[in-house]
Amino acid sequence: MPRISSPAELEDIRRDVLSKRKLSKTCLTLCSGTACHATGSDRVAAAIEVELEKQGFKGEVYFRRTGCHGFCEKGPIVLVDPEEICYLQVTPEDVPEIVSQTIKEKKVIDRLLYTDPNTGERAARESDIPFYKNQERIVFGANRRIDPKSIEDYLAIGGYQALVKALFEITPEQVLEEVKEANLRGRGGGGFPAGEKWEVARNAPGEPKYVVVNCDEGDPGAYMDRSLMEGNPYGVLEGLMLGAYAIGAHEGYVYVRQEYPLALQNLGTAIKQAQEHGLLGRDILGSGFNFNVKVHRGAGAFVCGEETALLKSLEGEAGEPRPRPPYPAVKGLWGKPTCINNVETWANVPLIIHRGAQAFTSIGTEGSKGTKIFSLVGKINNTGLVEVPMGITIKDIIYKIGGGIPGGKKFKAVQTGGPSGGCIPAELLDLRVGFDELTKAGSMMGSGGMIVMDEDTCMVDVARYFINFLTDESCGKCLPCREGLRQMHKILTNITEGKGEEGDIELLEELSETAVEASLCALGKTAPNPFRSTVRYFRDEYEAHIKEKRCPALYCKELISYYIDPEKCQACGSCLRECPAEAIDGGKKMIHIVDQEKCTKCGTCFEVCPSRYSAVKKTSGEPVPPPIPEEERMIVKKSKEE
């Protein structure tokens, strides 16, 4: 494809690409995001190449490897279009059949389809699978339709239409107005209105101005930014250009954490292709607008996701936050007005400009418009990335889309908002998802991690986990954050180890208050949230740990004991063989017993005991039942029963 120098040429090329596409009727799409890499997507891809060649379909079938489709639980996923057939958990061994049956004979292979775990019904098409059916994938949906290494694919789905509209039909002010009218709020944490931020940057004195993409995504359990960057870097870049045009910037930075090699690679390819085609660089599409992008690899520090720390890091320094104001929109990179937004925020911009603010605001609640991508993880059947309209209930996300909790366990809470977010308990399952709604419930939207917890999750341990995370990630500048969190972690650890004391909860509350009041950046200010929200909804669990030395979820190692139910033990020897501490006493036909002195509580016996026996038990807060007398330990089969 040559350098494109006008909108007319762009349209010609788009038409050309589309007409070529019609020739190859069948299209095979394979999900190849990072998650599917881990489940063997590379081997499936190789098998597809080989098999298409072998069965004579090379060139006739269009084969495309795309970014993440979101249904990571069932990856790798193969789609056969135009029929829209969706095959899940495909292995290289399935490929010959897919080609010979589905492509050649147009027959559906039942075994590879989605099966409803409740009804046993199969769904052949992607849009019939409940996981997808209840989503609204206006941003993330493009992932499935483009090869991230092909700018032609992006053109084929209408890419750069928003850019053309902005550069040739409307003014920068109008772009700004549209984004303001759409009430697009930041997807990276705070939910600040993007349009307002842009306006400040536009009006702030100082040249040059900068635009920045925040793809640091440090929240554990969240990977939607990575998947957008891996799957559709063009969309993010187009959004960034629109922002630059609106505020009058000609230089942009994309900050990507180095743990995301595929995102870095695909972004690099996209930038190169866009440059070659005149869609980045000087005089873009002959409009006179210049724009360049640089990529910066993060070096692994959670706090660098915070905007002022990120900008420090871009300047080549240690990423320590600084007080705001001045906000980056006024004084940012190298002291110049800088507009920094999250990946998903930028990815929404082309949509708003192309379809108009009204189409965007038709989705959502009063205060939160459009959609949000969540990463639905933890104790959930359908782990994956889901894009839902703002205003959907948490219950619908967890049950309709997520398929509920595995193993018939009871839902306990969902944690949202990243490490400094909060937990939402079962009583609030009907809560509608939105920036203000989540904050009111004591959590926050954050970047969109949704970690589902069931009855086996200990809420004190969850608080300890997050406070530990934040203690590690505190940059150390402010005392209440650095030392206060360390103390909170110590107290919480004590509680989970059965060394909690009367008054601990009150002390934690005090330390929380100080950290909130006296820290500079949002890390310290919000760090006590995990404690505050768990104590708000699960105070009884804290009290059980402190007063009764009991962990109600049977999770905290120091507070539980394992024992074997003599009624259930069949002396199969599984735990006896696997126990690394040799703490199990038993033999052939001899009921096993856990030696409490030797037991290290690693849980191996519990894990390996066959589920048909389920003889290994956990208990907390009460002594284990005394072992059965030696003379009763032999299992004697009663001959009558046999």
Place this chain on the structure above:
Amino acid sequence: MDTGKTDQIIDKHEGQASSLIQILLEIQSEYHWLPKEALERVSEKLHVPFSRVRHIATFYKAFSLVPKGRHEIHICMGTACHVRGATRILDKVQDLTGIQPGETDLDFKFSLETVNCLGCCAMGPVLEIDGQTHGKLSPAKTADVLKSFE
């Protein structure tokens, strides 16, 4: 140590001080750690005080100031893995290798690190050895995975 590679990396970034982090990242991927000589070279060529180079090298987690083992184990401690029992996987690995996170064993066989999230939450709990992900782990399965490394 041959400073040629270090020099090449610095030259690629046109010796710009603002590229300090990017340069250190590339040196880290080249040697799997940051030898003192390399840091001194960077300081000298970029005209950045050694103390600042050192500060950067200790501030960011991606950098190591000590040599790494032949196999790098990264255990995911992300929230999704945590609720699915990552702590027990970590216990098992520590038990088998005799090292704590941040350490390398005396034979330079394994280095152990915990990471915040590998973004493979559907497979949790997971660990990564030399870039290869192993998922849906139990302590017993973890032992099998480690056994296959020399």
